[in-house]
Amino acid sequence: MSLQGSSQRSQVKAGQKADGGDVSLRANLRADADRYLQGWSKITSKPGPVLMLRLLLLTPGFQFVLWLRLQRSFGRMPVVGGFLQRLAWYFTNIVFPSDVDTTARFGPGLHVPHPTGIVIGAGSRVGANVTILQHVTLGQAHRGSREAPTIQDGVEIGVGACVLGPVTIGASAVIGANSVVLRDVAPGAVAVGVPARELQRSGM
DSSP states (O other), rough: SSSSSSHHSSSSOOOOOOOOOOOOHHHOOOHHHHHHHHHTTTTTTOOOOHHHHHHHHHHHHHHHHHHHHHHHHHSTTTHHHHHHHHHHHHHHHSSOEEEEEEEEHHHHHHHOOSOOOOOOOTOOOOOOTTTTTTTOEEOOOSTTOOOOOEEEEEEEOOTTOEESOOOOOOOOOTEOOTOOOOSSSOTEEEEETTTEEEETTTOO
């Protein structure tokens, strides 16, 4: 995979369905990989093939994203798909100490630098080019609820943040570390605190 032009591939058009919708597994993974490769290309002169090997073999964050994509792909298979999906889910939980429901949906360009302690509940929707740091929780606000968050494109969710209930995090917003979000966050806003409140908007 060439590093040149990778930013163009990973900047998926806004409005595409979470988990790619009509985007193929290969296209999703290409966009995911580009998120990692872009950062590395700024700090190293190693050739692209070397970085690809590092990505596939020595980068737990990308491996975690890969298994999330495979779970979704297995679930679409006839007859044995559900069984394979469950096996992949179990493997992901054991290898990466995180729990992501198989009904959660992710857009292209998912970036998870440290796949530890992440919990994403049923029905959660995550857009394109989103960054999720360690110990993040996305899910229902209370037991028995079926309402889950929607994370729009380009959002960054900081370490230990919780986003709970049927809230929408607007495009390019930033959720601060250890924040608890219980209501909508506007596009481009920075939200911090318990409960989270908006501090500013990008470009203001």
